[in-house]
Amino acid sequence: MIVYDRLWKxxxxxxxxxxxxxxxxxxxxGQIGRLKENACVSTHTLDVLCTILNCAVEDIVEFRMDSxxxxELGVDVSQDAVPSDPSLSSPKTEPQKIPRVSEDQEEDAPSGSF
Incomplete structure (x- = not known):
């Protein structure tokens, strides 16, 4: 559930x-009313509010788990929100070295932009 208690503070x-x-x-x-009721508002509205208040979105919005x-969605809230996946951890290997390009190779390369 998204709540806007931080907005008022x-x-x-x-x-x-x-x-x-x-x-x-x-x-x-109407937007103020929706914010008071913790109802849906657009990301554009959040962007405008952050601009007006010169703040980050987390200064006006908070997520609270709605059990x-x-x-209803079949989500087990007793576990971490995102299960850890070892394949997503950063590799322990050396970064790949990018070969240097000689001036001759640069001349052979097609011109233009992507």
Whole structure:
């Protein structure tokens, strides 16, 4: 579940009121209502709010596990959210060396951009 409790704290810290969001920044009263209800808002709205408040998205949005939704989706919340996969860990080998290109090879290369 996405909640916007941090938004109200950030707004208070930055001295930005709901009235100012609506009147000065043209955020709709409907958007404010959806934020108050922790309802769905677009990523564009989050982008605009982060810009207005000069903050990161995690300063206004928080994820809280909804066990009811997780159960409906068949997700086991007793485990890590993402199971660890050893194949995803960084390799312990040396980075691959990229061969240098001589001036002759550069001249033979096709010109133009991708």
């Amino acid at each position: 950030t707004m208070k810290a930055k001295d930005i009121s709901q009235y100012r969001l609506i009147k000065y920044y043209k955020i709709s009263a 009811t939704l997780a159960s």
